[in-house]
Amino acid sequence: MASNAFAISRADCGNPLLTHNGSAPSNSGFLPGLLPKADFGRSTAQATNDDALVRLFRAIGHHNSMSELASVLAAEAAPLIRFDCLGISRRNDVTHAVEWHVAIPGLGMESGSTAASTGHLLTGWAYEQQKPLMIASLDRETRLQSNILQRLPEGIQSVCAVPVTCTRHKLGALFVGSMAEDVYGEEDVRFLSLVATQVCSAIENHLAHGQIAELKGRLEQRSLGVDDEEESQQLHGFEEIVGHSATLRNVLMQIETVAPTDCTVLICGETGTGKELIARAIHDRSSRHKASFVKLNCAAIPTGLLESELFGHEKGAFTGAISQRIGRFELANRGTMFLDEIGEIPLELQPKLLRVLQEREFERLGNSRTLQTDTRLIAATNRDLEQMVEENRFRSDLFYRLNVFPIRIPALRERPEDIPLLVRHFTKQYARRMNKQIDSIASETMKALCAYHWPGNIRELQNVVERAVVMTRGSELQVPLTELKRRAVPNAEGPCSGTLEEAERTHILATLKQTGWVIAGANGAAARLGLHRSTLQFRMKKLGISVVRACKPS
Numbered sequence: 001m002a003s004n005a006f007a008i009s010r011a012d013c014g015n016p017l018l019t020h021n022g023s024a025p026s027n028s029g030f031l032p033g034l035l036p037k038a039d040f041g042r043s044t045a046q047a048t049n050d051d052a053l054v055r056l057f058r059a060i061g062h063h064n065s066m067s068e069l070a071s072v073l074a075a076e077a078a079p080l081i082r083f084d085c086l087g088i089s090r091r092n093d094v095t096h097a098v099e100w101h102v103a104i105p106g107l108g109m110e111s112g113s114t115a116a117s118t119g120h121l122l123t124g125w126a127y128e129q130q131k132p133l134m135i136a137s138l139d140r141e142t143r144l145q146s147n148i149l150q151r152l153p154e155g156i157q158s159v160c161a162v163p164v165t166c167t168r169h170k171l172g173a174l175f176v177g178s179m180a181e182d183v184y185g186e187e188d189v190r191f192l193s194l195v196a197t198q199v200c201s202a203i204e205n206h207l208a209h210g211q212i213a214e215l216k217g218r219l220e221q222r223s224l225g226v227d228d229e230e231e232s233q234q235l236h237g238f239e240e241i242v243g244h245s246a247t248l249r250n251v252l253m254q255i256e257t258v259a260p261t262d263c264t265v266l267i268c269g270e271t272g273t274g275k276e277l278i279a280r281a282i283h284d285r286s287s288r289h290k291a292s293f294v295k296l297n298c299a300a301i302p303t304g305l306l307e308s309e310l311f312g313h314e315k316g317a318f319t320g321a322i323s324q325r326i327g328r329f330e331l332a333n334r335g336t337m338f339l340d341e342i343g344e345i346p347l348e349l350q351p352k353l354l355r356v357l358q359e360r361e362f363e364r365l366g367n368s369r370t371l372q373t374d375t376r377l378i379a380a381t382n383r384d385l386e387q388m389v390e391e392n393r394f395r396s397d398l399f400y401r402l403n404v405f406p407i408r409i410p411a412l413r414e415r416p417e418d419i420p421l422l423v424r425h426f427t428k429q430y431a432r433r434m435n436k437q438i439d440s441i442a443s444e445t446m447k448a449l450c451a452y453h454w455p456g457n458i459r460e461l462q463n464v465v466e467r468a469v470v471m472t473r474g475s476e477l478q479v480p481l482t483e484l485k486r487r488a489v490p491n492a493e494g495p496c497s498g499t500l501e502e503a504e505r506t507h508i509l510a511t512l513k514q515t516g517w518v519i520a521g522a523n524g525a526a527a528r529l530g531l532h533r534s535t536l537q538f539r540m541k542k543l544g545i546s547v548v549r550a551c552k553p554s
Contacts, residue, residue: 052079060198061205066090067101067111069202073174073195074103081191082183083176085156088164090172090203091127098172127163127173132189135159137181158183162192166200174199238281241274242425243418247410251278258405259285264357266402267380269409272459275380276340278409282378283336291335294328299341299532307349308365317366327364329356332375342402343383343394344532350395357401377402393538412457419450422458426465427477439475448481505543508536512545 056076060069066088074086087102101111135141137157160183161175174196178184238252258265259282267275276295283293301309308317312327329337339345345353356362357377361370379402388394412419423441431438454460468479511525518524519533526536540546 049080052076056080056195057198060195060202065206066099066203067109069199069206070101070103071109073199074105077176077195078105081176081188082178082180084179085177087175087177088172088199089127089175090164091170127170130163130165130170132163132193133159133161134184134189136184155179157181160184160188160192162189162196164196164200164203166204171200171203240277241281242421243415244421245415245417247415248418251407251409252281254405254407255281255285258282258407260287261405262286262288262376264376264402264404265378266385266404266406267378267409268385268406269380269382270411270457271382272457273409273411274458275382275409276338278407279336279338279378279380283338283376286336286376288335288376292332293336293338294332295338295340296328297340299344303346303534306345307352310349311352311362312364314364314366317364321366327362329362329373329375330371333373335375337375337377339377339379341381342379343381343385343388344534346534347393347395350398354395354398354401357398391538391542412454412461416450419454419461420446422461423449423465423477426462427469430466430469434469436469436472437475438469438472438477441477445477445479445481448484449479452484501543504539505545508539508543508545 056073059072059076070086070088073088074083077083077086085102085104087100089098089100091098097113099111099113101109103109135158138159139157156177156179158178158181159175160177161173164171164174174192176184176188176192238255241248241252255278265279265282267278269275279295280293283289296309298306308321308325308327310327310329312325312330313321315321315324352362356373356375360374361372363370385394385399385403389396389399412422423446427438427441449461449464456463464479464484465477468477471480472478508525508529511528512519515523515525515528519526519536521527524533526533529536531539
């Protein structure tokens with residue numbers, strides 16, 4: 001055997017190293033482009049080969065991995081070329097490692113990788129020289145140290161390998177092996193070269209899909225350096241409102257419509273949806289934006305002091321009134337008055353509020369002098385005021401006065417596309433306050449946050465993110481997802497018997513007994529039930545629960 005030859009010649013072939021351009025013409029009847037153009041009298045065998053080749057090329061383009069591609073080739077190429085093993089190798093341009101997959105009919109698939117130099121592999125010569133390699137008998141070949149062949153069945157003799165090369169770079173090699181000697185010739189090299197061209201396109205597509213998936217993952221795990229809230233603000237022009245969902249844009253359009261007017265606005269929505277932020281946006285876009293924006297939470301003020309807070313009082317008007325006090329409506333003159341939780345205003349105070357809306361006048365407590373006010377009122381509630389009107393807990397005339405321009409704020413679960421923007425906004429906000437460097441959020445974490453139903457809406461999300469920033473020690477936000485899952489699981493209780501009203505009555509009674517029939521206060525029944533004191537008292541009256549039971553037994 002010649003010392004400079006990498007291939008052992010066949011008995012009837014004097015050119016062992018076959019290149020694509022230097023091969024002799026083929027007589028094969030199934031190679032595309034080599035068929036006679038007017039061959040209408042093709043034999044059945046030729047037609048079968050052509051159909052098999054078409055199926056092979058179609059199958060090559062539908063693989064999802066290198067091992068699957070090798071398996072497809074072994075299944076579809078069997079009618080077209082003789083082999084006892086078929087394999088593909090691909091060289092990693094970064095690590096220079098060689099990934100290989102060998103399909104063995106009847107024995108399955110073997111895969112692996114090696115860091116060895118490609119020149120020491122059977123396919124390495126074809127890869128580096130960019131020429132086909134044909135070996136008639138491996139028993140007579142001693143210079144190729146192939147790690148791949150060590151994993152093939154014993155007895156492989158003939159081998160034919162061709163490079164898999166694209167227009168831009170070299171990818172790897174394709175080879176077949178047979179246990180018989182002198183199996184492969186020029187026609188087989190031409191056939192494998194044609195298949196290698198299709199394989200190259202398939203591998204490039206596979207690599208491109210992998211790069212797309214990687215880029216998609218990077219986008220999902222976006223860096224917090226991208227100012228998402230600024231992007232959303234540029235879209236809708238509202239500085240403090242983060243989001244770009246269709247439901248939110250609808251709310252912002254309503255704000256733009258009503259802001260220039262002086263009509264009363266009623267903002268409805270669940271707790272934690274940002275009703276005060278909407279009210280302030282209306283004020284900032286109104287003609288009153290240079291005047292005061294005065295806000296008051298009606299549920300946070302005791303019933304006896306609410307009238308004084310709204311309308312003011314004179315010195316000595318009641319016990320403890322040691323000086324004159326200006327009410328909120330006076331402070332908001334020529335500006336905007338925001339009344340949050342307006343559904344908690346007691347019935348006895350509602351006529352006076354109605355008079356301010358209709359006549360724009362009121363009196364301070366302890367003074368009969370009528371004061372004028374030019375105040376725009378924006379009210380907010382998380383209650384169903386219409387139902388409260390039907391239950392005689394809210395005046396209908398006041399409701400109609402408030403309900404001039406209602407705006408419903410969607411719950412966070414109704415705008416899940418805004419959750420990633422809000423998470424990044426709050427993360428940067430709290431990280432800045434705590435002097436932490438948090439650069440990214442894992443895609444799995446973001447998916448979990450988007451899937452959660454958020455009963456507390458934006459306020460709950462804000463608190464969860466703040467806690468996560470406190471707990472985070474690295475550069476990636478660490479969110480306690482197990483806590484969210486625990487919140488999402490409902491209480492595992494058996495089915496209740498009786499009507500809903502009976503179940504409510506039983507629950508209220510049990511809570512009252514636990515609190516010693518104490519209704520108000522931090523440890524009272526109202527706080528435990530998550531209700532306001534007046535609401536609980538109304539429910540007790542409706543359900544026939546008498547407060548006489550609060551008396552201690554003799």
